[in-house]
Every structure is written in C-alpha cells, then in structure tokens.
Amino acid sequence: MTLRVKKIGVRGNKRFFCPDRCGRLRQVPTSPAPTTRRSLRGRPAATSHAEIEQAAFQLFVTRGFEATTLDDIGEAIGVGRRTITRYYPSKNDIPWGQFDRTLDGFREILRATPTELQLHEAVHRGVLAFNDFPTDASPSHRDRMRLILTTPALQAHSVLRYASWREVIAEYVAERTGTRPDDLLPQTVGQVSLALALTAYQAWLADESASLPQLLDATMAHLRSYLAG
Numbered sequence: 001m002t003l004r005v006k007k008i009g010v011r012g013n014k015r016f017f018c019p020d021r022c023g024r025l026r027q028v029p030t031s032p033a034p035t036t037r038r039s040l041r042g043r044p045a046a047t048s049h050a051e052i053e054q055a056a057f058q059l060f061v062t063r064g065f066e067a068t069t070l071d072d073i074g075e076a077i078g079v080g081r082r083t084i085t086r087y088y089p090s091k092n093d094i095p096w097g098q099f100d101r102t103l104d105g106f107r108e109i110l111r112a113t114p115t116e117l118q119l120h121e122a123v124h125r126g127v128l129a130f131n132d133f134p135t136d137a138s139p140s141h142r143d144r145m146r147l148i149l150t151t152p153a154l155q156a157h158s159v160l161r162y163a164s165w166r167e168v169i170a171e172y173v174a175e176r177t178g179t180r181p182d183d184l185l186p187q188t189v190g191q192v193s194l195a196l197a198l199t200a201y202q203a204w205l206a207d208e209s210a211s212l213p214q215l216l217d218a219t220m221a222h223l224r225s226y227l228a229g
Helices: 049-063 070-077 081-087 091-096 099-111 119-130 141-150 152-177 184-206 212-227
Strands: 035-038 044-047
Touching: 049 070, 049 081, 049 091, 049 141, 070 081, 070 091, 091 141, 091 152, 099 119, 099 152, 119 152, 119 184, 119 212, 141 152, 141 184, 152 184, 184 212
Parallel strands: none
Antiparallel strands: 035 044
16 A cells, blocks of 8 residues: 555655555655755755655665665765755655655545545545556655565554555545544545555565556455445
8 A cells, every 4th residue: 555656646756555655555746845965076966855765775675674774875875864864754764755745645536536436436446546656666666565565674664654544545434424534434444445455565566467456456346345335
C-alpha cells in the first residue's frame, strides 16, 4: 500500500502507497527548493528528493539498509547529513518518498470520484488510481515496495505510514456516510482496504510477471462484500 510522483497525487519519485507511493502507496509534484552544494571542482550542484532517493537505494542494494547511514548517503551525493535531514528526517523516511504529499493527492483522487458511484466502487477506484506509478520511476516502485515490505527494521515505521493511509480512506467514508472518521464503518473500510492492497502487493512482489493493477483490481473487488447492500 511505501501504502506514489504522476496523474493526480503522486508520480515517479514523489510516492506511496505503501507504500513514493505502500499503499499509493504515488509521488508528488514539487519539492522544496534544491539545496546548493559545492562539488569537488568547486561547482555548485543541487540536491533533491529524487537524487537522495536514488543514491540511497543504490547503497541499500550494495550495503544493505541497516548498514547504510545518512552520512553514507550524503557522501555519495556530496552533501552533509544535515542537508539530507532537511528532506528526510530519518533514514526510515527515505523509502517512503514524499509520502505526506502523496496522501494529499490520494485525498484529491477520492474527492474527485463521482458521487453517484457506490461507496465500495469509489474506494476501489481511488486505491487503483493512487497506486498507478510510472514504469520508469527511479528507484522503481517494485524496488521501493520490496524494501518497505521485507525489511524488518522498517516495519515499526511502516505502521505509522499505514495508519495515515487508512485515515485518508476513513475521512472519505465518513464524509460520504455522514459519520465520523473514528466511527466503526470508516475505520473498517480503511483497515480492510489496507489489507486488500497489501495482499496485492505481496503477490506482485512474489511474481515478476504479475500486473500490479490487475492484482489490486482483483483484491479490492472484495470490498464489495463489506459495503454493498
């Protein structure tokens, strides 16, 4: 679900579902103004969320997530640890990309869903749209989600991200049903939607030939049994 940036919400390196995006998790438009740094030849260079993520993922592959430090990432792109933390407060935040911004995009997606759609169909479509990532994203969405879902050191951090993702759905359901986000129905829809999306992601990561959109479409279809009627 890293819990994505692209259309509305998140694209490319701007992320997350689960989570850029697990779930959308899509990436977002605009980053903070690039930080100027000095290269080895004294030429100013710019740092961005995308550059930090690309360098970090290369190190995660070669050294492992836990063995990589923020200092290592900064050294790889010629900036200090303090500069890195201006973009990502901790190493655990990097795999999730600009997740808070992707959630803003998720809200927009749900609010733009035609009100004549039944609730289960609206959430279904919203989750699919949120998890629509460009195939040329760097790091790739598959690499991002594999790291998020299979790295033990990230699991506690992921719980917080998943809660934020569920809350977006709960807020939407509450608005549609005239209830409160913390009422039983909105919370149930958020929990079930996350479980269905994560199931699709796990199947996708286990099969390189699988289609994420098709898997999400298949799993989210089960939401009907909770809301139809």
